[in-house]
Amino acid sequence: MRIVVNHLTRMTAPRICVAGLEIETCEHVRPTTPAYDLITRRLLRQAGGVFRMGAVVDLGTVTPEPAPPESEDHRFETNRARHVKDLTGAEFVDLLDNVAAASLEDGFGPDLERVGWKYAVETGRGDRSLAVVKVRRRPALEIDDKYGRLQLRFDDPDPRTYLSVTDVRFFEPDHTTPRKAVVDDVARRLRSGVDAFLMLGLARAYQAPADDRERHWLQLNGLVLVDRPVGDTP
Known part of the structure; x- marks a missing residue:
C-alpha cells in the first residue's frame, strides 16, 4: 500500500x-505497529527514514485493524516501508484541496461534539478519526501563556476553538519544547494571510481532568501552509 504522508x-x-492518504482511494490510512516495532523519530526523513510531509511511502503489506473511531488503522512493519518520491508543493496542495472537508462536522460526522472550548468524540463512537479541513477564517498560532503549550486558535467554528498542536515539526527532539523560530515564522505567515490546511485527528481516548468519561479529543496533527506545503519545516 502506498500513501502520501500528511500527518506527522x-x-x-x-x-x-x-498517517497519509492512500494513493488509489485518497482515504486516510494510519500505519500502526506492535510494541516491539515502534514508530520513532528515526523514521523521519531528516533522520534518514522515509516519512516526511508530502512524501509518497510504500508501506508494504498492511493488515486493516479498525476500531471506532480509528477506522484508518492498518498494521505494517517499519522495516518494509520504502520512500518512493516526494510530491511537489503544487501536487500536494492539489491533493489536499481535493480531499478537504468543508467543516469539522463534515470531516468527522455527527459524533463529534463540542466540549467547552474543545471538540471530542466519546469512546467507541465515530467512524473516522482523521480529516483535512481548509481554513476559511485566518487562524492564529500561539503559545498559551498559562501552560506554555502550543495551540492553534481556529475561528471557523462559532464560537472559536483551540486545537492542541501535535505536528512534530514544531518541536525539538524532546517533543515538549516548541521550536520558537519555526512557531514565530508560521504565525507571521498566517497573519499575513497565507492559506492553510489543517490535518486533524482524534487522539487516543483519555479522561481529561474534571471530566466524567474518556473521550477522543480533537488535535492538530499537521499544519500545511500553501507557500511551503512540503518538507521537514512547516
Whole structure:
C-alpha cells in the first residue's frame, strides 16, 4: 500500500504517529505497529527514514485493524516501508484541496461534539478519526501563556476553538519544547494571510481532568501552509 504522508504527530519522545492518504482511494490510512516495532523519530526523513510531509511511502503489506473511531488503522512493519518520491508543493496542495472537508462536522460526522472550548468524540463512537479541513477564517498560532503549550486558535467554528498542536515539526527532539523560530515564522505567515490546511485527528481516548468519561479529543496533527506545503519545516 502506498500513501502520501500528511500527518506527522509527536508522541512521548522519541515516538511519533504518522498517517497519509492512500494513493488509489485518497482515504486516510494510519500505519500502526506492535510494541516491539515502534514508530520513532528515526523514521523521519531528516533522520534518514522515509516519512516526511508530502512524501509518497510504500508501506508494504498492511493488515486493516479498525476500531471506532480509528477506522484508518492498518498494521505494517517499519522495516518494509520504502520512500518512493516526494510530491511537489503544487501536487500536494492539489491533493489536499481535493480531499478537504468543508467543516469539522463534515470531516468527522455527527459524533463529534463540542466540549467547552474543545471538540471530542466519546469512546467507541465515530467512524473516522482523521480529516483535512481548509481554513476559511485566518487562524492564529500561539503559545498559551498559562501552560506554555502550543495551540492553534481556529475561528471557523462559532464560537472559536483551540486545537492542541501535535505536528512534530514544531518541536525539538524532546517533543515538549516548541521550536520558537519555526512557531514565530508560521504565525507571521498566517497573519499575513497565507492559506492553510489543517490535518486533524482524534487522539487516543483519555479522561481529561474534571471530566466524567474518556473521550477522543480533537488535535492538530499537521499544519500545511500553501507557500511551503512540503518538507521537514512547516
